Amino acid sequence: MSLEMRQVPLAEGLLVLPAARAQEKSSGDHTAGSGPYVFQIVSFKWDHVQEPYIIALWILVASLAKIVFHLSHKVTRVVPESALLIVLGLFLGGIVWAADHIASFTLTPNVFFFYLLPPIVLDAGYFMPNKLFFGNLGTILLYAVIGTVWNAATTGMSLYGVYLSGIMGQLDIGLLDFLLFGSLIAAVDPVAVLAVFEEVHVNEVLFIIVFGESLLNDAVTVVLYNVFDSFVAMGADNVTGVDCVKGIVSFFVVSLGGTFVGIVFAFLLSLVTRFTKHVRIIEPGFVFVISYLSYLTAEMLSLSAILAITFCGVCCQKYVKANICDQSSTTVRYTMKMLASGSETIIFMFLGISAVNPDIWTWNTAFILLTLVFISVYRVIGVVIQTWVLNHYRVVQLEIIDQVVMSYGGLRGAVAFALVALLDEKKVKEKNLFVSTTIIVVFFTVIFQGLTIKPLVQWLKVKKSEHREPKLNEKLHGRAFDHILSAVEDISGQIGHNYLRDKWSNFDRKILSKVLMRRSAQKSRDQILNIFHELNLKDAISYVAEGERRGSLAFIRSSSTDNMVNVDFSTPRPSTVEASVSCLLREKASSVCLDMQALEQRRKSIRDTEDTVTHHTLQQYLYKPRQEHIHLYSRHEIIQNEDEKQDKEIFHRTMRKRLESFKSTKLGINQPKKLNKSHKRDRGQKRRNSNAIPNGKIPSENPVPDFTLKEKGIDNPAFSADDDQSIYMKFPPWLTDEDSVVPSQRARVQLPYSPNNFRRLTPFRLSNKSVDSFLLADGPEERPRAFLPETTHM
């Protein structure tokens, strides 16, 4: 028998090897045991490592499978990964079975519920777009609760009705069994939905509704399952009205209790991360451990564990992300994604493997077929009715196309399978039938619906998710809108969505954030500021990148930009995204015709680069938008780390050098029109905090020296060196033309009032409050030049 084993491919062979080896070992022991013990230099301790080894091997196989799948781009575009994994699982299961005639590996409910499901749900909760989620919460709840109950009831009852008609033949089933089956097959599965919708990219509202529903229906599923399970155990005759009422009550307890547990743990987690400043290296650990504890606690209290861990993630994200340091944040993000992705892979693969188990297979054509029909039909009916009701209350109506996608996207997955595997055979006599049917249903939805949903979405022209750059203007106006709407709601005297949101954000700002967020984080957690920060970052990168490429930033002065004024800023962005900035540049090197155009393209494509990359690239060059630094010298507050101080120094030095150069050339005055360079220069400055490269100037009045100071400094020696030479800074025309234009802020700043200022600006050791002093130093000196027109809007 062992010889046969060795002919099987090694990976799979190893799985069955244990059986064989165990025999060998034992026989070996016998022979060794009969004589004196011999010292073995090397021994094969399979039993010792068996369990972890096998687990690790399976994980490896699953991951390798993923690699193999993605080698063929054509295949992955059409077939969802989950389907491929199931097929692989079937294949592996087949091999194992053929080799050993035993179904050695199945997806046991325990492993599933304790180890495989939590990472996925945590990942979903932690990265849940909160605003979208809570904005559509009503809709989601309706679908999750009413929809699932409807599905369960109708499916169960219809199947019972059909059974009564006799088509299914003789089965040892009662109404309650059917209802039990209905309840576990009715729920939309978060794992499957995620797996499939991830590849489909529908618009976010649609996604959040389906996905939210799949998460929140867990409470309903748990309750229904438990209720019917116990009813079945009690026997149909013993079920009384009181029990039904208890069932309804338990729904509220389970769902609200689960949510509450999740929120409590979220609070704990946020609080803990507030104090982890000195143990940064294990910060990510807290996130995972505490979230997992919330899951287990809810499970222990027989509440809805999925709800618990979901809300733990949902509630803690803001504070945790604010509190933990960047590296920890990245670690958490990647680890979570890795665990979730890994779990998903293993789940689907095991779904396939578990199917290859002849012991459980019971085929009943009518039952299986009708189940499939019923769940699809009733889902469609349910969605249509609920949407019709909802559209009366919703702002953004859900159209037919949305409804189609929602019905079609109601996938069943591993949760149903795990639940059915949990059934007690003694109580539910036809467990095998249920298991077989569940497997078929799951396979059907994941494979068939997963395969066809993409073409369906394209055919129906469903609105896709837009990945737009968050424009600063959008964010600003968005915020303005929010405030306006709150105000209008206040004025018209209603409690509306905005009113609630406003109240919550007030509460959050005044109380919660003070408790849960580090003091340093509280200051920097403004959305608009983040966008601003991001934009500055990206602008700054482009400079470094370009400087990198050329070895110096002399490009700014290069003369081939006569055509610059004709640069079209609406060039579509290149779609390729290179992770490495220099790689990107090397690639583009040959295609440069117009420097600035290429730079613009590069900038735009750089903007598509991932945040993490930009962070790494520019970590040392960053200067966060200035906020209060008063706490620097406080005893209670932690001193800013050295890097930040250094950043500021670098920044100041660079800024000063730049200002120097400007001032020196300004003394030169009116030089006509090789405005290109001034534009480029302007751009260089202005681009610090903007996305655009306007060739024009923005009118401004007040001398805003801080304007440039707020920008990212780039301590590129090449750059600084260039400064001195600089710039044929032609005076931008605004300075020559007295009446029409208002000088740009930069122009104001640069004006060298006198050589004295010049000297004042030579690098001197600034304190950390330097920006203030710098400002102050500059401040009084700034006086509107006589020849510069002022706007009337002072």
Added chain:
Amino acid sequence: MGSAHSMPEEIQELADKTGFTLEQIEHLHRRFKQISGDQRTIRKESFDRIPDLEFNPIRSKIVRAFFDKRNLRQASDGLAEEINFEDFLTIMSYFRPMEMNMDEEQLDHFRKEKLKFLFHMYDSDNDGKITLQEYRKVVEELLSRNPHLEKESARSIADGAMMEAASICVGQMEPDQVYEGITFEDFLKMWQGIDIDTKMHVRFLNMEPIAHCH
């Protein structure tokens, strides 16, 4: 409004003009009386009676918008001293949700009206464009609620946003060109393709007044 105006024809007329339903008008009328203290008109000071409005960072601009003659669809410019119920409804009608039965042209018109309202809020001096100074003021007010954000940062953000606007509206500028400010056409261009349905409307459904004005 006094009792003389509560006749059905008047209300119907208002309904036709502003697009509200009769019940909504009744509710809003009640609210109007609350705010105005049973007077026929309200002034700026009346809005002080609404306690929750205090926390709104752009409160002054919003209140001002109620009295802005451009929003009231009057021919002239400037601010009205006081507004009556009809004007109140006119302003509120800017926030009605877009209805399903509107056709393309109506939708477009409606959308433009809403954006115009916003535009007027920004353009405080009624010169038809939002200059940098005006924009700065708006941004400062918007971000004023965050105590940790400095004025200079707010200003830089405003500048950045303005430049972004410039790039969208006038992508390519001649060397001598100056970007005066955002005109309404530019403003529309900025919002092209972005869905403001959800952002610019209030559901006039739950009409229970939340608090009595003190």
